[in-house]
Amino acid sequence: MSAPAKPIILVTRKLPAQAQARLSALTSVTVRQHLSTAPISHSALLSDIRGSSALICLLSDKVDSELLEAAGPQLRAVSTVSVGYDHVDTQALKQHNVRLGYTPDVLTDATADTTVLLALMASRLAKAALAKAAKGESAFTLSEGLGSQFTGKTLGIVGLGRIGCATGRRLLPFGFTRVLYTGSQPHSARAGALNAEFVGFHELLQLADLVCVCCPLTDRTRGMFGREAFQHAKPGSILVNTARGAVIDQEALLEALDAGALAHAALDVTVPEPLPAGHPLLCHPKCTVLPHIGSATEETRNAMANLAIDNALAAVLGQPMPAEVCIGIE
Template identity: 40%
Template sequence: MSRTMAQHDLRIVALRRLSEAHLAALQAVAQVDYFDELHDGNRAEYDAALARAHGLIGGKLELDDAALERAPQLKVVSTISVGYDNLPLAAMNRRGILLCNTPDVLTETTADTAFALIMATQRRLVELSCMVREGRWQNHVGPQHFGHDVHGKVLGIVGAGRIGAAIARRAAQGFNMPVLYAASTPKPSLEQQLGAERCSLDELLERADIVCLSVPYREDTHHLIDAAALARMQPSAALINVARGKVVDEQALIDALQRGVIRAAGLDVFEQEPLNPDSPLCRMDNVVVLPHIGSATHETRAAMAVRAVANLINALTGRGEVDAVNGGVLADDPR
């Protein structure tokens, strides 16, 4: 169901993840068409609203080159996320459409999720919890139930941006873990504060007990972790992915897990989402799968929405700073 609010010169389409307070803030500066979900029954209405819109905001935005062609007035897109690989950035650049995202806000929460996956894969938490729930805990646990320590193990972080750095802090300061990182540029603060060591991706894969992915998805990171990369990892190692699903060749990962090339995986993201329940990943005891919940806490999602709303209002009105992905494309007067 859609709702149209307040009459103003500016028009905004809002899609998903917005509260009444967020919508009221947008209503103060623009006419807002809000769609809590998209389906066959309101798709035409959504397309018509987008064709009139100057701004678009929401989570899980559905936008492609064809939609941009049908939205001649669109000037700003504000996504309630850090990642934007689902959006046609090149086409937006060509059309002078500013893209804003929500960095920083979800850094700590996503790092928490990464560490939850590290703990779960190392200590076999999901597998052993299921054993108890299903009545299969009949005797004292033995070696067949043992997991692996987290403290003191070598953590390799692929991509040492905000989230990677937050994971590194948890590892080094909380669990006394030596930290390796592979990044395009040195991170002196990680090296000085945590003793982190920068190395090549190949060396990281060979040395780390746990490999954690936190790189953005781009053409050069597509299937960064493929069969060859997995073969470089230790047989006792675990792979953790809180980045994007397509950073990993999923079929190669399945094969590596089945053949014992690596020991375990903790995955919050997948090549196709939602993950097909028929995927072998769902049937492996040595795999922990989550439904892309990296930033999914009440506190963080609310903060992300506030940030996205401010980005859109500031970009359209020129009132303040924005978190611009492609800064410089917005005209002085978006109207």
């Protein structure tokens, strides 16, 4: 009698070195993997997923009903190498009885570090200074090209979750004297560590000198930074987004920057990603854009990939997933 076939795990991208070595050494499953570092097409996924028991994917991989139908009934889990899962149709997963794993906690510090990096770049006008340095020009003057400090200022955090709280802890030593937060939890247990006050969204925008966006992308938060929101922005304030690009209406952001409603915007996330060369936000003197490097450290990306592997292995072996999104599957 032949041995039963091993479960198949399809991986859509090359993983960081340590996690990749671990994946290659697995003997309890069969691994099918795309070894490119670039996103693969949805049509390629549709072709390759048939027969798979689990899928390890990234934010750029769309997981929808069509993909689940192509996979067949043996697909047990989707394991995304991310905290966010807005690229996954959770209702379709529920209908197909497919579990969803994600990677919370492990990227908190790296993303909070990136938020602080962007805040400092924006406040000290690093984009213009770097451009001068690249041309061999001096930026030293006593009256022009001057940035601002955070001493005595008010910090506003939109979404006081793990990343929002870690961001606040990092920024407080820069001299902020008041911390405000807003979000879906008016009485967050994390607020005490920062001595943070809960306020409404528009009130936060009116009072905060630095606004850090750390909330998940949901139906409620999609496009929340639109024309109306920017009308409430404190003159001279800075906006930093390391959450999801779609939280901000980019056309409204451009209008706000042109009108002087904001001193600067600093973004690690955009729509689309990456922005095409020559996009107005890339060229705007009051906007700093990074290509989604929030979790881009060797330590964090390996931790994310390993947790995604753990989630996929647990699902195909009939064990509880270490980090599962509750989507209502019995």
